[in-house]
């Protein structure tokens with residue numbers, strides 16, 4: 436109904452080019468830094484997260500979604516390019532996304548979309564390439580945070596939603612748009628929020644940050660309804676990675692590839708498609724192909740995941756293999772097929788094997804008793820990595836201030 440009205444309005448007012456083609460949806464991608472799936476009400480958390488939970492009730496909730504890595508840059512670069520980390524090349528602090536790789540923003544722009552990104556977090560600064568292809572990219576909050584050096588004492592969710600709402604309000608109805616907003620507050624160092632933080636321990640402070648971010652995401656989502664674009668906007672919400680709270684002896688992230696850092700919330704709300712919960716394992720690399728299919732846009736060559744549209748329609752899909760990668764002083768790869776997950780050091784081949792259905796907390800390493808299964812998973816991993824043509828990325832120069840900022844976020848020495 437709304438689409439019909441828009442098209443009619445467009446015809447009556449003789450819109451100038453570019454104009455919205457019949458059936459073209461807007462795209463809103465919301466990414467949240469450091470958000471564990473199990474922190475949300477819709478994923479079983481005791482404390483509800485009303486904004487995201489409401490979205491989940493209307494969309495498809497993926498219960499077993501893997502990020503591409505356990506830190507921001509490679510993970511979000513996989514989201515934006517549809518390629519594994521070693522292929523887009525943004526795998527350490529000095530390498531950004533390869534300029535030659537087509538991005539969601541670039542491909543979607545060609546179809547007449549207005550495209551805009553709003554960043555927070557140093558890795559969303561323009562040097563790292565996540566803004567490649569966006570017509571406009573707002574990194575004011577990235578710059579602000581860089582100047583402060585001491586993590587994000589200046590919280591940003593409220594300003595991010597304000598910026599997103601202002602941008603949406605300025606859109607002309609006759610042109611489809613793609614907006615990406617990255618929320619950062621759940622990232623270490625956790626800040627208390629009056630009325631929302633219920634304790635002083637790291638878990639309580641973290642939960643307060645999530646509640647605060649959820650509140651502002653709710654405001655943004657409700658605004659879609661207020662301005663009447665909810666029914667022609669595809670919404671995709673995902674986290675870049677989770678967070679450790681001593682489950683395997685550590686804290687924060689970018690250290691391991693256990694589920695507490697790899698399993699992320701993933702919700703896709705497509706107007707016209709009913710709520711569903713998807714239990715099949717899926718990966719961050721599948722999101723670009725899914726978006727292209729939902730928006731009816733021909734995908735660029737080189738995508739390395741698969742479209743999840745069948746799952747969104749409530750149908751089961753063939754079982755697929757997921758992989759995740761972590762480069763650095765101690766590189767690690769992970770591979771999953773069905774319930775089985777292998778975590779392996781690609782240099783000395785030391786490894787662990789878990790059955791995630793029986794042991795979701797990964798406490799019982801079954802590698803010694805299952806050498807054939809380990810070998811099969813390793814072969815599947817190597818085959819995936821072989822298909823992913825290695826990319827060099829682009830060189831990023833870091834200043835002393837950058838290094839101090841990274842250290843403040845717990846990324847020292849990488």
Ligand SMILES: [Zn+2]
Pocket residue numbers: 468469506507508675676
């Ligand atoms: Zn992150």
